[in-house]
Amino acid sequence: MLDVIDLKVRFLSRPEKYAVDGVSFHMDDGEILGLVGESGSGKSVTAMAISGLLPRRKTECSGSILLDGQEMLNADRDAVRRIQGKDLSVVFQEPMTSLDPVVRIGRQVEESLRIHTKLDAAARKAAALKAMAEAELPDPEQLYRKYPHELSGGMLQRVMIAAAIVSGPKLLLADEPTTALDVTIQAQILELLKKINRERGMGILFISHNLNVVRKLCSRVAVMHKGRIVETGAAEDVFHHPRDPYTQRLIAAIPSRDKRLR
Numbered sequence: 001m002l003d004v005i006d007l008k009v010r011f012l013s014r015p016e017k018y019a020v021d022g023v024s025f026h027m028d029d030g031e032i033l034g035l036v037g038e039s040g041s042g043k044s045v046t047a048m049a050i051s052g053l054l055p056r057r058k059t060e061c062s063g064s065i066l067l068d069g070q071e072m073l074n075a076d077r078d079a080v081r082r083i084q085g086k087d088l089s090v091v092f093q094e095p096m097t098s099l100d101p102v103v104r105i106g107r108q109v110e111e112s113l114r115i116h117t118k119l120d121a122a123a124r125k126a127a128a129l130k131a132m133a134e135a136e137l138p139d140p141e142q143l144y145r146k147y148p149h150e151l152s153g154g155m156l157q158r159v160m161i162a163a164a165i166v167s168g169p170k171l172l173l174a175d176e177p178t179t180a181l182d183v184t185i186q187a188q189i190l191e192l193l194k195k196i197n198r199e200r201g202m203g204i205l206f207i208s209h210n211l212n213v214v215r216k217l218c219s220r221v222a223v224m225h226k227g228r229i230v231e232t233g234a235a236e237d238v239f240h241h242p243r244d245p246y247t248q249r250l251i252a253a254i255p256s257r258d259k260r261l262r
Contacts, residue, residue, distance in 0.1 A: 003026050004024055004046070007024070007064075010060050011058060012058055019045045023224070023228065025232060034208065034217065034222070035205060037223060041226065041227070042224050043207045046224070051084065051173055052075075087169050087171065092176075094180055095156035101149060104144070109131060128144065129141065129144060131165055132162045137158050157185075170202065194217065211250060211254055215235055219235060220235060231243055231247045
């Protein structure tokens with residue numbers, strides 16, 4: 001489904017350094033792949049390149065990104081816009097800054113349907129309410145008319161997920177979607193993503209620095225360090241038998257009840 005081939009990205013403000021330096025990986029249909037690494041490792045820039053959200057006037061990119069064989073990286077803006085929100089959707093870390101504070105929830109959930117379909121208002125609303133129910137939002141009819149400031153952080157993240165899945169994309173990019181949430185809500189969001197993956201067969205590229213979260217959700221893991229992928233493998237293999245020294249240090253840094261604190 002997704003092929004990233006020798007992706008390189010550098011910002012023109014820092015042309016001497018590549019934020020992403022020769023990244024390659026593959027995702028199958030319906031797979032959940034975790035992209036992990038410390039802050040500044042290049043994982044979010046990789047996701048932005050895949051989603052077509054990098055500012056072209058401020059970045060220089062090379063390589064290839066194929067979604068079902070269709071080139072994304074070097075496609076013109078119109079071609080990318082036809083894919084964004086329809087075949088590929090994104091859930092960001094901070095829902096409050098991603099949602100428009102003066103637009104009602106329902107209108108924001110159904111936005112991609114207005115752009116990519118010819119459904120009338122009633123059909124769009126029905127699809128939005130269905131997606132909100134699937135995202136396990138209570139009383140979608142009531143929430144449909146609310147504004148973002150009236151909802152909690154966890155509910156706003158569910159709204160973002162509903163907006164991402166309403167048009168039935170093939171690939172969902174989840175960029176640190178649980179970081180701003182408390183542990184209980186975090187676990188609920190992970191279970192929700194698992195359910196969506198299972199029921200819809202939607203591929204998920206899950207970006208995180210939290211290895212425990214990735215281990216619970218992902219079937220396969222790619223570890224990034226200084227703009228490069230240093231190790232890829234089945235989640236359990238990477239966690240139990242890490243090969244790269246950087247991955248070994250990441251695993252060793254995971255807090256454990258067996259470790260004594262000094």
